[in-house]
Amino acid sequence: MTTSTIQHIDSSPLCKDNGPRINTALRFYHEILGLEHLHYGLWENDPFNMKGLKTAQERYSDHLLSYFPESTKTILDVGAGTGATTEKIQAHGYDIEALSPDPYQQHLFKNKRHIIFNLCRFQDFKPRKKYDLILMSESCQYIPMNDLFKNAKVCAPAGYLLINDYFVTKPDNTVMSKSGHNMSLFYQKARDHHFELIKEEDITDQTAVSLDLAKSxxxxxxxxxxxxxxxxxxxxxxxxxxxxxxxxxxxxxxxxDQIMLLDSEHFKRVKRYKIMLFKVPG
Ligand SMILES: C[S@@+](CC[C@H](N)C(=O)[O-])C[C@H]1O[C@@H](n2cnc3c(N)ncnc32)[C@H](O)[C@@H]1O
Known part of the structure; x- marks a missing residue:
């Protein structure tokens, strides 16, 4: 592990100032439900309750680590949420920085002074150094596609981009189709920007259980x-x-609309939840 700097970076000068963005839903999951991770988790035969969800979420972040190429040393965790995954990755010896535009999440990172936090949207971020890997764990859907690929090239030239998120594969004019990037457009943009997809996994069925739990x-x-x-x-x-x-x-x-989004069968008809590892062009 190399990072020991105590540093918190506000929106200037690394980012254009786009104002604070507190996501109240994510704050609710963390403060009221007591969830450390803000992603769907990776379910196996876990009990269908809060304990099962927490186990599934830990499994999910462990699984992400298995995707890091061997050469990886420096990582930018884009949309780091509460920082639970960031800390776990750091504990495995990686030199990791966090980034999020949400001041509430910045506040949470004040208790993690050993991790550099950048208060910023990814599309506005101007890196001080190059990273080996950019991690977007359920944050890719918030970033416009062209901006995402353009800035990933600036932040990690010849490195890797690891994305875990859901994508719309069969849009159906309902609210379900409104969140998440369109899958085929995303692949197309990746090709246009010369990103090579080197590994991909579909974990839709293992993630959608979280929707059933929330609905219940x-x-x-x-x-x-x-x-x-x-x-x-x-x-x-x-x-x-x-x-x-x-x-x-x-x-x-x-x-x-929020309740409709918890219909896991509908989710599976319209969306796929993917893990994708891209090689970033040099
Ligand atoms: C669903 S949470 C995922 C949090 C965490 N990565 C995890 O897996 O638990 C989405 C994250 O993306 C962040 N986010 C939203 N818009 C963003 C943007 N334009 N650039 C970077 N991060 C963004 C949110 O603030 C939040 O931290």
Whole structure:
């Protein structure tokens, strides 16, 4: 392990200042659900509960390590989330830096002073050094494709780009098709930018179990509580209830969309979850 620098880097001068971006959903997973990792996990025969999810998430990050080419020493963890994966990788002896545009995540890294944190979007990042490998663990979907390949070339020329994320393979005009890059377009962009795909794995079935688990929590705890509250409030204050429902209609639609995204069968029809290792052109 080589990194021991205590350093936190704000949005200047390495990045254009694009303002703070706190992702409240990710904060909820970490603070309320107590999840260290913010990715789907890699399920085997784990118990269908929170403990099983945590085991699956640890397995997922261990699996990522098996993809690092032998020559790898320096890594940039793009979209590092809570930093749990970053720390695990560092504990394996790699020289790793983290990057995320989210000030809440920067705050979490203040307890990990041994890791350099860059508060920045990847597309705005100007590296001070070259990395052997760029890791994008469920962060690739947030970065426009051309920017992603262009800046990966700047950050890791002749190195590697390791991506784990879901991609849309069969768009169907529903909210499910709206998150994640289009798979065939992504392959095309990779070729246009001369990235060579050297290893690929489809882990859709082993990741989608997390959706089933989240859906079962919603069905068991959240939906009955909301039903109960709205039923008793609606009976006592029918006019006020109608008004509030109308005022909140956009928020309710968003919530409904979020619940639709937890349908694992639909997810599997529209998307594939991939691990892809690319060779970056020199
Ligand atoms: C689903 S979380 C994944 C976190 C972590 N890599 C993991 O596997 O647990 C997505 C991450 O991407 C980050 N992100 C969002 N937009 C980004 C961008 N334009 N550039 C870099 N990271 C971004 C988020 O702040 C968050 O850290």
């Amino acid at each position: 929590w919603i069905d068991h705890y959240i939906v009955p509580s909301i039903d109960l509250l709205t039923y008793s409030f609606g009976r006592k204050h029918p006019k006020l209830f109608k008004l509030i429902s109308w005022l909140m209609r956009n928020k309710l639609k968003k919530l409904n």
